[in-house]
Amino acid sequence: MMVMAHLGTDHWWASLLYLLPVLIVVAGIGITSWRDKRHEGEDDDAPTTPPGPTPAP
Secondary structure (H helix, E strand, O other), rough: OHHHHHHHHHHHHHHHHHHHHHHHHHHHHHHHHHHHHHHHHHHHHHOOOOOOOOOOO
């Protein structure tokens, strides 16, 4: 109940509503960057020779 008593004085919580979309966009960019870095490591295990039939000796 004490928390609810403080909500009506300065309307600081309304300012947080304006900050929420910014936080969502920043989190989305961070997750995308993290996924890209994670997938870069998978390319290191790829074979160095191109796929296809092996030439006969």
